[in-house]
Amino acid sequence: MDIAIVGANGDVGRQLAVQIVGRRLLTPRARLQLIGRRGGASERALHGLRADLYDAFAEITPEIDVGLAPEDVAADLILFAAGATPAASPHGSVDRRELAKTNRAVFESYARSLAQRGHGEEIVVVVTNPVELGVSVFARHLDPHRVIGMGAYQDSMRLRREIATDLGVRRQRVQAYALGEHGDALVPILSRVWIYGFDDAENALARDRLRGGRSVAAFAERLASEKQVLRGFLADNRVAEAFLHAEALPADLRAVLMPVLTHVSGAKTAVSTASVTTELVETILSGGQSVIPAQVQLGSHDWFGPPGVLGVPVMFGLRGWSRPTDLDMDDDEHRTLLDVAARIQRQIEDWSRD
Numbered sequence: 001m002d003i004a005i006v007g008a009n010g011d012v013g014r015q016l017a018v019q020i021v022g023r024r025l026l027t028p029r030a031r032l033q034l035i036g037r038r039g040g041a042s043e044r045a046l047h048g049l050r051a052d053l054y055d056a057f058a059e060i061t062p063e064i065d066v067g068l069a070p071e072d073v074a075a076d077l078i079l080f081a082a083g084a085t086p087a088a089s090p091h092g093s094v095d096r097r098e099l100a101k102t103n104r105a106v107f108e109s110y111a112r113s114l115a116q117r118g119h120g121e122e123i124v125v126v127v128t129n130p131v132e133l134g135v136s137v138f139a140r141h142l143d144p145h146r147v148i149g150m151g152a153y154q155d156s157m158r159l160r161r162e163i164a165t166d167l168g169v170r171r172q173r174v175q176a177y178a179l180g181e182h183g184d185a186l187v188p189i190l191s192r193v194w195i196y197g198f199d200d201a202e203n204a205l206a207r208d209r210l211r212g213g214r215s216v217a218a219f220a221e222r223l224a225s226e227k228q229v230l231r232g233f234l235a236d237n238r239v240a241e242a243f244l245h246a247e248a249l250p251a252d253l254r255a256v257l258m259p260v261l262t263h264v265s266g267a268k269t270a271v272s273t274a275s276v277t278t279e280l281v282e283t284i285l286s287g288g289q290s291v292i293p294a295q296v297q298l299g300s301h302d303w304f305g306p307p308g309v310l311g312v313p314v315m316f317g318l319r320g321w322s323r324p325t326d327l328d329m330d331d332d333e334h335r336t337l338l339d340v341a342a343r344i345q346r347q348i349e350d351w352s353r354d
């Protein structure tokens, strides 16, 4: 299987290249494409990155080549991390509309080219934000079942880690999903959290503790208000205090706010994003079917809501995703997920008019 990293000279793209080669996910006969932009810094730097990877991993490198335009992409698995990134200023809030406008053009150029020149069996993993918009654009040009957005997977991993910290267990033992949007309209599904090794009573207790009597419908409001508090710390350059404040919040809020803080601190989240994306690649390459929470373009028969892009758990394998699964949740979560689906749809329509 050949892999292309689009935006390979970016922070996430470079990390992806290092981790994919370093973790030996590709055999020496497989090909890794590093895709950048003609005329951009990547036109020079990607040749250097290629040489550096050969230097670092001489015995285990796959074939590596450099491409500088959408028509150069020729791979089975395309990891899409190209485009603008939200400003890391601690003072400003992100202008998602502007980000969407810039990245829509980048999504469109690659999606159109892949539809014309691809072999039709490619799997596209959208990392670039807004993830929902990227999924919508690629799914319009390609088979929607072969396009997934890397938002809900990473958010779910973060939620599992935060829950694991609270309960003093390893992340691998925690089953939990963060669905909906990869952004402020994320929906933490806490009613079905399950800790392997806990009995029914212990699991019920853990769920009660995690939910703390709070409604998921009010999650976005709590998130907005805590973001405001953090902005106050950051405006005064009190970064350490901002982290301390965030670390004391409930697990679902921490799962969203800690990466936001990491991003605005200037460190960005490239290492963790590349790491979970690489885990996903490993799952895809293993050839089996797994349940993966991801942003996908749902049809009207796929779930209990209307068609549109949404983060849900899907059955995923080498041929793409087949059906949503594990959608059992309580009424509050059910309603919130429907509201978020409608909100994402409106937003995509709005951004598509610009």
Ligand SMILES: NC(=O)c1ccc[n+]([C@@H]2O[C@H](COP(=O)([O-])OP(=O)(O)OC[C@H]3O[C@@H](n4cnc5c(N)ncnc54)[C@H](O)[C@@H]3O)[C@@H](O)[C@H]2O)c1
Pocket (backbone or CB within 6 Å): 006, 007, 008, 009, 010, 011, 012, 013, 035, 036, 037, 040, 041, 042, 081, 082, 083, 084, 085, 086, 106, 126, 127, 128, 129, 130, 131, 150, 151, 154, 182, 268, 269, 270, 273
């Ligand atoms: N889904 C997630 O969990 C997640 C996490 C982190 C970052 N991201 C997103 O991933 C994207 C990349 O983040 P980053 O930190 O690596 O940004 P970055 O600015 O470091 O890198 C972006 C790269 O894309 C390249 N690029 C821009 N337009 C291009 C084009 N038309 N063709 C090829 N390359 C092009 C740039 O030259 C740059 O090298 C951003 O949109 C960011 O918001 C998503």
